Amino acid sequence: MTTTAPAPTAGIPVGPGLSMFDPIFVGIDEFGQPVYITLAYRNLLAGGEPGGGKSGLLNCIAAHAALSVDSRLVLLDGKLVELGQWEDSADAFIGPDITAALDVLRRLQQVMNNRYAWLRAHGRRKVTALDNLSVITVLVDEIAFYSATIGSKQEQEEFVALLRDLVARGRAAGIPVVAATQRPSFDIIPTSLRDLFGYRAAFRCTTPNSSNIVLGHGWAEQGYSATDIAPTNQGAAYLIAEGGIPRRIKVAYLNDSQIAGIADYAAWIRRPGTLTTPTDTTGEWEMAA
Ligand SMILES: Nc1ncnc2c1ncn2[C@@H]1O[C@H](COP(=O)(O)OP(=O)(O)OP(=O)(O)O)[C@@H](O)[C@H]1O
Numbered sequence: 241m242t243t244t245a246p247a248p249t250a251g252i253p254v255g256p257g258l259s260m261f262d263p264i265f266v267g268i269d270e271f272g273q274p275v276y277i278t279l280a281y282r283n284l285l286a287g288g289e290p291g292g293g294k295s296g297l298l299n300c301i302a303a304h305a306a307l308s309v310d311s312r313l314v315l316l317d318g319k320l321v322e323l324g325q326w327e328d329s330a331d332a333f334i335g336p337d338i339t340a341a342l343d344v345l346r347r348l349q350q351v352m353n354n355r356y357a358w359l360r361a362h363g364r365r366k367v368t369a370l371d372n373l374s375v376i377t378v379l380v381d382e383i384a385f386y387s388a389t390i391g392s393k394q395e396q397e398e399f400v401a402l403l404r405d406l407v408a409r410g411r412a413a414g415i416p417v418v419a420a421t422q423r424p425s426f427d428i429i430p431t432s433l434r435d436l437f438g439y440r441a442a443f444r445c446t447t448p449n450s451s452n453i454v455l456g457h458g459w460a461e462q463g464y465s466a467t468d469i470a471p472t473n474q475g476a477a478y479l480i481a482e483g484g485i486p487r488r489i490k491v492a493y494l495n496d497s498q499i500a501g502i503a504d505y506a507a508w509i510r511r512p513g514t515l516t517t518p519t520d521t522t523g524e525w526e527m528a529a
Contacts, residue, residue: 257309257509260340260416261368261373264304266297267475267491275479275489277439282368282482282506283407283417285434286368287454288443288466289422293475294420295322297441297491298379299499301418302326305377306506312374314348316341318385325499328507331376338391338399343369348378348415355413366412372415378406380419384428400433424450432456438482441489442466443472455480 263276270423279301284452288292299322305311306329313330320335322335327333334340355367367373386399407417419437421428431453432502434440434453443452445467448460455464464486469476475493478486494502 248286256303258307259369260305260308260311260377260438262283262304262308264301265492266300266479269491270488275487277479277481279377279416279439279449280369280414281411281416283411283419283436284439285429285437285454286418286420286441286443286477287429287476288422288441288445289449290422291471291474292422292443292469293442293477293491294422294443296475296493297477298323298381298418298420299326299494300309300492301377302379303494303499303502303506305375305379306503308375309509310369310374312376314344314376314378316344316378316380316386316392318382322381323379325496325503329510330501336385336390338386338395341386342395342398345399345406345459348376348406348410349402351376352410352415355415356409359413361457367414367467368525370412375414375416378410378415378417380417383419383421384423384424388423397409404433404436407433411438424453426453429453439479441477441479442486443475443477444469444471451478455486459486 245518263278265274266277267275269275284299288294302313302323305325313321313326314332315330316334318336324363332344334344340398359365359367367436379402406415410417430493440454442451442454443466448465448467451460451466452458464478466478475491477491479489483484
């Protein structure tokens with residue numbers, strides 16, 4: 241019996257594997273310098289008005305995660321089409337279904353608890369690149385869809401509680417959350433939740449208050465307001481990293497055919513029997529994923 245993987249067909253590019261512990265290229269700053277983020281231990285919140293370019297940023301991150309040999313993807317996309325092209329690379333792809341969304345978040349919470357039990361047993365505080373564990377990148381496009389639009393009030397509240405727990409505890413356990421909302425208001429993003437996101441990106445906002453809700457209180461008054469961004473400048477945003485000051489960036493945009501090409505390749509390197517696919521897990525406790 242041969243165990244050799246099928247030979248790649250012509251046209252499939254071959255490149256070194258990325259890691260979720262590597263810096264992720266997300267665009268350029270106002271001086272034309274490349275902008276990187278490191279998601280392994282940080283969450284990211286993207287907020288701004290519809291059409292501002294939030295999904296562009298999420299797709300950029302999804303591309304890196306899909307190409308990372310140590311990453312697994314969990315996608316929640318109420319519109320189905322924003323992250324839909326990554327479905328074949330994802331462990332879970334949830335559409336407009338609150339029951340499925342709650343199921344996957346409960347499961348992630350269990351994996352997180354298992355990972356913390358494992359860390360504690362090893363006298364450790366966080367997972368590292370050397371642990372041979374996959375980083376489970378959770379992308380949510382659009383928080384408000386699950387927390388305020390579909391489902392009963394009780395289901396919406398459970399969604400918010402589970403998301404909050406994941407955002408609060410997931411990063412040290414290798415489960416970062418990247419979430420977008422076109423409704424940057426206190427009811428959707430209360431300060432206590434906002435502050436758990438180490439990276440925050442404010443795309444064009446209509447009021448200084450909504451810009452502040454994403455970036456943090458007082459930044460608009462200091463001259464960093466996403467109301468400055470022209471409606472025609474899609475993909476422009478202020479990005480702040482925990483402890484830093486907002487930086488004006490332009491997100492690297494992948495069009496649909498570029499995404500299709502990357503997603504195809506990512507699905508190919510993730511075919512069963514290779515990399516960290518669900519059939520190839522590294523430990524009993526991780527199988528809970
Ligand atoms: N970085 C970018 N560079 C150039 N154009 C962009 C960029 N990002 C987005 N666009 C353009 O803006 C359009 C809307 O972007 P996108 O879907 O990412 O917005 P959004 O904020 O996610 O909107 P929604 O809240 O409705 O989901 C894209 O179809 C594209 O044409």
